[in-house]
Amino acid sequence: xxxxxxxxxxxxxxxxxxxxxxxxxxxxxxxxMVRAVVVAASGDWAxxxxxxxxxxxxxxxxxxELRDAExxxxxxxGIARNVARERRRSLRRDxxxxxxxxxxxxxxxxxxxxxxxTTQLETVMRRLAELPDDERLAIHAFYFEEQNACQVAExxxxxxxxxxxxxxxxxAHLATRPQTVARQNEANI
Amino acid sequence: xxxxxxxxxxxxxxxxDDGEFAxxxxxxxxxxxxxDNLRRLSQQLAAVxxxxxxxxxxxxxxxxxxxxxxxxxxxxxxxxxxxAYGGIGLSSAAAALLLLAFFATTPGNxxxxxERMVMAVREVTSYSFKNFGTDTYLDPDGKPKAIRxxxxxxxxxxxxxxxxxWFGDLHAETKAWKRPISADDNVAANDSAxxxxxxxxxIAETHSTGKPGIVIFYTGGYYFWCPPVRAVEGLVDNHMAxxxxxxxxxGQIVRELGNxxxxxxxxxxxxxxxxxxxxxxxxGPVEVWxxxxxxxxxxxxxxxxxxxxxxxxxxxxxxxxxxxxFPPDQFATVAPADLIDSTPPADEHDISQIVSALKxxxxxxxxxxxxxRTTDRDQKHDxxxxxxxxxxxxxxxxxxxxxxxxxFTGPPxxxxxxxxxxxxxxxxxxxxxxxxxxxxxxxxAGFFGVEVGPQDKDKVLLWWMAGTEDDKGNYDxxxxxxxxxxxxxxxxxxxEKFSELVPQATE
Numbered sequence: 100x101x102x103x104x105x106x107x108x109x110x111x112x113x114x115x116x117x118x119x120x121x122x123x124x125x126x127x128x129x130x131x132m133v134r135a136v137v138v139a140a141s142g143d144w145a146x147x148x149x150x151x152x153x154x155x156x157x158x159x160x161x162x163x164e165l166r167d168a169e170x171x172x173x174x175x176x177g178i179a180r181n182v183a184r185e186r187r188r189s190l191r192r193d194x195x196x197x198x199x200x201x202x203x204x205x206x207x208x209x210x211x212x213x214x215x216x217t218t219q220l221e222t223v224m225r226r227l228a229e230l231p232d233d234e235r236l237a238i239h240a241f242y243f244e245e246q247n248a249c250q251v252a253e254x255x256x257x258x259x260x261x262x263x264x265x266x267x268x269x270x271a272h273l274a275t276r277p278q279t280v281a282r283q284n285e286a287n288i
Numbered sequence: 289x290x291x292x293x294x295x296x297x298x299x300x301x302x303x304x305d306d307g308e309f310a311x312x313x314x315x316x317x318x319x320x321x322x323x324d325n326l327r328r329l330s331q332q333l334a335a336v337x338x339x340x341x342x343x344x345x346x347x348x349x350x351x352x353x354x355x356x357x358x359x360x361x362x363x364x365x366x367x368x369x370x371x372a373y374g375g376i377g378l379s380s381a382a383a384a385l386l387l388l389a390f391f392a393t394t395p396g397n398x399x400x401x402x403e404r405m406v407m408a409v410r411e412v413t414s415y416s417f418k419n420f421g422t423d424t425y426l427d428p429d430g431k432p433k434a435i436r437x438x439x440x441x442x443x444x445x446x447x448x449x450x451x452x453x454w455f456g457d458l459h460a461e462t463k464a465w466k467r468p469i470s471a472d473d474n475v476a477a478n479d480s481a482x483x484x485x486x487x488x489x490x491i492a493e494t495h496s497t498g499k500p501g502i503v504i505f506y507t508g509g510y511y512f513w514c515p516p517v518r519a520v521e522g523l524v525d526n527h528m529a530x531x532x533x534x535x536x537x538x539g540q541i542v543r544e545l546g547n548x549x550x551x552x553x554x555x556x557x558x559x560x561x562x563x564x565x566x567x568x569x570x571x572g573p574v575e576v577w578x579x580x581x582x583x584x585x586x587x588x589x590x591x592x593x594x595x596x597x598x599x600x601x602x603x604x605x606x607x608x609x610x611x612x613x614f615p616p617d618q619f620a621t622v623a624p625a626d627l628i629d630s631t632p633p634a635d636e637h638d639i640s641q642i643v644s645a646l647k648x649x650x651x652x653x654x655x656x657x658x659x660x661r662t663t664d665r666d667q668k669h670d671x672x673x674x675x676x677x678x679x680x681x682x683x684x685x686x687x688x689x690x691x692x693x694x695x696f697t698g699p700p701x702x703x704x705x706x707x708x709x710x711x712x713x714x715x716x717x718x719x720x721x722x723x724x725x726x727x728x729x730x731x732x733a734g735f736f737g738v739e740v741g742p743q744d745k746d747k748v749l750l751w752w753m754a755g756t757e758d759d760k761g762n763y764d765x766x767x768x769x770x771x772x773x774x775x776x777x778x779x780x781x782x783x784e785k786f787s788e789l790v791p792q793a794t795e
Contacts, residue, residue, distance in 0.1 A: 119355050126348050134340060147340060148347050155351055160358055160718065170625035177626025181509075185684055224336070241302075242337035248304055263304045264295070270302060271294035273333075274326055 111168035114159070126155055129172055132254050133179045135239035140183030142228055150186060154179045172254055226273055234269035241266045292319050301326035357705050357714060412584075414445040417608040421464075424600040436466040437483050443618060447497045454497045455517040457619035464489035496619045510628040510725075542573065550606075555579060555586045584610050630725045632733070632752050632770070638722060643776050645719025646749075648712055649686065650742045652693040657737040657749060658686045662727055681727035681735055683720030687713065726752050734793055744774030748789050754780055 105113070105124065113121035130151055137143075137150040158175050165174055227235060240251045252262035292300070292309055299305040300313060301323050313319045421438035445457040465483040488507065495501035495517050504511040545557025555577040577587040586608055592601035623629065633639055646657060660681050691697075694709045704710045726733050733752035740749040750772040769786040772778045781789065 119352050122355065123348055123352050126351060127344075130344060130347070131341060148343055152347060152351055152354070156354060156358065159355060160721075164629055165625070167622070167625060174625035177628075180626070181628065185682070238333065239337070242333050243341060245338075246302070246334065248302075263299065267295045267298035267302060267304060270298040270326060270330065274294070274298070274322075274329055 106169065107171040108168035111162060111165060111171055114162060122155075122159060125171060125175075129175055130155070131243040131245075132172070132240060132251075133175060135236060135243045136176055136179035137183045137186070139232065139236040139239045140180055141186040143186055144224075146186065150182055151179075154182050157182065173256065176254070226275075230269055230272060233265060234272060237262065237266040238269045238273070291316060292322075294322075297322050298326055301330055354705075357711070412446075412610055414443075414612055414614065415608065415610050416441070416443040416612060416614075417605050418442075419603055419605050421601070421603045424469075424602075426599060432469050434466060434468045436464055436488075438462060438464040438489075443614060445614060445619070451497050455495065457497050457614075458493070458495045458501075458517070459619055460494075461492040462489070463487040494619055494621045496621055499621065502621045502623060504624055504627065506624075506627070510630040511623060512629070512631040513623075514631075545575065545577075548577070550577060550586050553579060553581070553586070582610070584608070628725060630728075632726050632754060633722050634754070639770075639778060641716075641719035642722050642750075643719070643772070643778065645716040645723065646772075647776055648716050649690055649693075652690055655743070656741050658689065658735075659738050660686075660735055661738045662733070662735045681723050683717070683724035686720055686723075687717060690716065723750075732793075734790065740774045742774055742776070745777070747774050748772070749774050749776075751786070751790055751793065 105121070107125065107128070110121045110125050110128075114125070133151050133154050134147055137154065138147050141150060143150070154175060157178050158171075161178075165171065227238060230238070236255075237251075240255060241248060244251045244254075248262055248266065249259055251266075252259045255262065257265075292312065296305070296309055297313075297319060300309045313323055419438070419440040419442070421436075421440070423436040423438070424432050425434040425436070427433040440460060440462040442460045443458070447454045447456045464487055465485065466488045490506035491504065492506070493501060493503040498516050500513050500516060502511055502513055541558050542561045543559040545559060547554055547556055549555070557575065557577045559573045559575055561573045572591040574588065574590045576585060578584070579586045587604065587606045589602070589604040592603075633642065650657060658681070662681065690713045691710075694713060696704055696707075696710060696713075705714075723735070727735055733750075735750050736748065740747045748771045752770050754768045754770040768780050768782055769790075770778065770780050771786065771789060786793070
């Protein structure tokens with residue numbers, strides 16, 4: 100028999116009562132969207148996991164201030180935006196350059212991934228960094244949430260049709276640059 | 289069927305279409321090739337994101353282990369946050385009340401109509417209205433250079449007799465759009481069309497009788513709770529001073545405007561001049577339109593003329609509805625989940641967290657505070673405005689500096705968390721968070737870490753406006769300020785003393 104999933108409000112209440120595993124379940128449920136927000140807003144692939152941890156640590160510290168526990172999802176998305184904004188600010192202040200590079204594919208245990216053309220992928224990621232904010236977030240949210248468009252639309256609190264149109268537009272924009280590069284490469288050959 | 293657009297092709301590649309595109313693509317090699325290309329791109333993106341997601345389990349375990357070093361969250365004791373009441377609602381509500389009192393006192397040749405109106409407005413228990421404002425900014429030659437359109441919606445409901453000491457229920461929301469204009473722009477002061485695009489200013493506040501109110505500054509990304517608004521506090525607002533002048537009958541009807549139709553109903557217009565009445569200095573004549581059927585005002589417009597060399601400020605109050613039933617949740621106070629709660633701290637626990645954090649910093653640094661000097665609020669929020677020393681208090685950066693001062697440098701080490709000094713710094717985080725929220729997000733706050741050190745017992749290191757009541761329950765219309773001296777003593781002082789302590793803050 101499948102266990103009945105607790106609501107966010109119940110998990111928040113249990114966390115406040117001292118149950119850390121309940122907070123772990125909140126992490127399972129919302130970490131993907133948080134990753135999407137911090138990557139989209141900070142542009143810092145390398146720090147995505149650290150930033151996600153930071154978001155949840157802040158949420159844990161301030162959990163008692165959350166007045167509507169059922170709104171944990173939108174609340175931590177708001178925290179994620181702040182963390183990402185601070186990260187951008189910090190990077191600017193420290194004169195870092197934003198890196199649109201994806202994680203190092205070669206170091207991955209995923210054999211399929213290493214088969215991809217990493218140069219082309221870097222081009223795609225660079226183009227991704229140049230997308231408008233809403234399109235960039237749509238792409239990251241869509242893929243982090245395993246292409247479950249309905250769930251993403253719900254978590255971003257926009258209509259399904261709006262999200263479908265947004266992510267389709269974003270992918271269309273993303274496709275433009277790599278195709279051009281590919282054609283140029285073919286011409287050079 | 290024509291070939292598909294890039295968006296249609298993408299929708300198909302992502303499986304987000306409803307099946308209508310597939311027949312064309314199966315018959316069109318060009319579209320098929322594009323869809324295949326998009327699917328490959330989608331697979332690449334999925335692979336990258338899946339790779340990061342693969343670290344989920346390890347990250348989860350790491351997160352839960354870190355929780356053991358973090359103070360367990362618990363519900364704070366319910367204490368009313370004290371903060372200066374200064375939102376737009378009261379002013380707007382006062383403007384509406386101005387309507388009431390205006391007709392209750394205006395003498396002239398329409399006396400019998402005025403008397404009927406006095407009777408009508410005295411029975412009013414609720415109302416709503418909209419205010420359309422237009423500020424036109426002028427260049428030195430007097431030509432328009434920018435325009436700011438403002439739209440406010442205000443709802444007010446009187447308290448019942450048992451709650452007559454409270455101001456009542458109030459919900460007010462204002463959006464504004466500011467943009468440069470050219471000579472070609474046709475700027476109509478009475479244009480009530482909603483501007484397009486995201487507002488450059490958006491604030492809302494809600495107060496439910498006898499309960500804490502909330503002010504939400506959407507464009508600033510934060511909100512704060514404020515104490516219940518008492519009836520007497522309505523008189524604090526400057527508009528109330530105008531109201532008093534009106535009540536004293538200082539206005540004169542100078543001209544009749546005839547009739548016009550507003551929302552399908554006939555209205556009678558009058559021009560009223562308040563001449564040199566002090567609260568109205570700077571205003572031109574007020575144009576008023578009455579409903580002869582109900583004896584209640586339907587529309588009112590006035591113009592602010594005080595700084596005509598710099599700006600023209602015009603307002604029109606319209607869509608006035610009297611004695612209406614509001615939906616049950618009209619005055620519900622709900623904190624937005626995704627904005628920052630910047631309510632300044634008031635209870636001793638929060639204050640002690642701030643003091644502890646600053647004290648620890650001074651110990652680690654050998655006798656100084658973070659070298660930060662906050663400047664005016666606009667500059668604090670402008671990322672393009674950088675200063676040396678910094679003008680924003682970023683708790684994360686201060687924490688990093690504390691770690692560095694304590695010798696925790698380089699990549700984080702797993703054994704740091706067992707070090708008592710590291711734990712002390714970790715424990716200072718809530719205080720630093722408070723400082724960040726207060727100093728970045730509060731309306732009025734300041735920090736003088738460059739000039740003031742632990743030895744400066746009589747100089748103010750940190751301050752914020754705390755509200756209109758001190759911690760002993762004393763009330764003062766000018767407000768009270770929480771100040772922290774260099775030696776980290778703290779007290780709440782009235783504005784008069786605050787002005788002496790921090791003259792630059794009240795200039």
